[in-house]
Amino acid sequence: MKKTILILLFFSLFISGYCKPENLRAYLSYSTFYSPEHGPYLETYLSVLGSSVVFVKKDNGKFQGSVLITMLFKQQDSIRDFRKYELFSPEVEDTATINFSFIDQQRIPLPGGTYDFELDISDKNRDISPFIVNEEISIDFPKDKLKVSGIELVESFTKTTVENPLSKSGYDFIPYMDNFFPESINKITFYSEVYNTGSLMAADDKFAISTSIQSYENNSAISSFLRIKRETPKTVNVVFGEFDISKLPSGNYNLVVSVRDKNNKELASNILFFQRSNPSMNFDLNDISSIDLNTSFTSRFQNADSLRENTRSLFPIASANEKLFIKTQLPKASLDVMQKFFHVFWFTRNNLDPLLAWNNYYEQVLIVDNDFHSINKKGYETDRGRVYLQFGPPNSRSQSYDEPRAYPYEIWHYYKLGNQTNRKYIFYARENATNDFELLHSDAQGEIYNPKWEIALHQRDTDRFHLPQDIDRTKEDSYWGKHSDDYYNLPR
DSSP: OOOOOBOOOOEEEESSSSSOTTSOEEEEEEEEEEETTTEEEEEEEEEEEGGGSOEEEOTTSOEEEEEEEEEEEEETTEEEEEEEEEEEOOOBSOSTTOOOEEEEEEEEEOOSEEEEEEEEEEETTSOOOOEEEEEEEEEOOOTTSOEEOOOEEEEEEEEOSSOOTTEETTEEEEEOOOSEEOTTOOEEEEEEEEESHHHHSOTTOOEEEEEEEEETTTOOEEEEEEEEEEEOOOSEEEEEEEEEOTTOOSEEEEEEEEEEETTOOEEEEEEEEEEEOOTTOOOOGGGTTTOOGGGSGGGGOOOHHHHHHHHHTTGGGOOHHHHHHHHHTGGGOOHHHHHHHHHHHHHTTOSSOHHHHHHHHHHHHHHHHHHHOOSSSOGGGSHHHHHHHHHOSOSEEEEESOOTTSOOEEEEEEEEETTEEEEEEEEEOSSGGGOOOEEEEEOSTTSOOOTTHHHHHTOHHHHHTTOOTTSOOOOGGGSTTOOHHHHHHSOO
16 A cells, blocks of 8 residues: 655744744754664754844853744643753854854654644744744654655755764755755755665565655656665665756655565655745647647637636646646647647546546536636636645535624635645635635645734734734734634534
């Protein structure tokens, strides 16, 4: 059975607004590994933006910032591990041009199981309540199964001279502290480990470890981003590599590490979600130039305007490369090019009956247009329509349109979302008459993550009565008639 687990998540932690200098900004990621000598452990990587921290003058005349960090690992009501420490910035002589981040890495031994992970972080030199992040994590490294560790993104590495917390397999790894790769970065470097091949395979067993980049939307591997390496059974098989992503289009992707037997059957795998921005890339029309339309159902589409609109409606489920065509080349594409693109789009999803695949999808397009269209947007162009077309109807949809101090909102709950479980979306409408509910927050991969979503949701009274935007809005529970907590925690 295919087993994929996402165990590297990224958060942007904001105390209040986004870019005001008084707001602490930090980025947290984590990954799980296993040591044959010491058992499983969690690695946390924390990066704090220096310009967001208050620096104070020390006795030596230099300035230094300090961040207070508390990590709790709980199972039900029991605390299984507890870390509380102070993270210091480098000392500087001038605070006018602080343009660096300072990082912290922790290795925390944890027995196998599921934990509620809580991070509290605050600036020691600022009188503001700690920012709190909660996340469920899973540690799962049984000795009787092949397992792939978490995938650590790497910014740089050097040979280890003295063993330290950054050391693994003879190298010191400086972690890459984001899952976003801008156009200025042209490679993705990664580290992972495979466990138990030595104990579960014979010495002469043949197997391979593949690394690949897949489209997030349809989990299809991109042929130019696939590496396969033959391996021999060991206690720990190290996976350390990189891909040149200079020609990878903007979009959402999965980095996949997979163990496969001699028949190419997948035995174990793990994935890491990342995002790429590469606006200078264009869709290569040569990829579709050889399509024979005489045998394609798309030859019956003879109205260019109608086909162009149908192609636009594919955007919510399109891969990054397909989105590139829709955004940049579709407006001026010829009928022939659109027919070929439309054919390839559906043939790659159902090569036995691409027309059936399109007809089934078009039924859903009509549903979202009926339910979610706004004054100036078709249903598939709205946030609710996009999510519906990507993932189907939610398992529960809580609707609240008349709370006294909140914008009209909906909370969607998906029990399972691809390889994710228990994911939620919060949509809200700042203009009642438009029926355009924007995505305010989601804990799903690749979506807007806004841990202060309740404050924004209940901003209506501030906007309506022209109250100052920086008033203390941290006491969400004081909002009379509020149900958002109940709907979020107990969907209906």
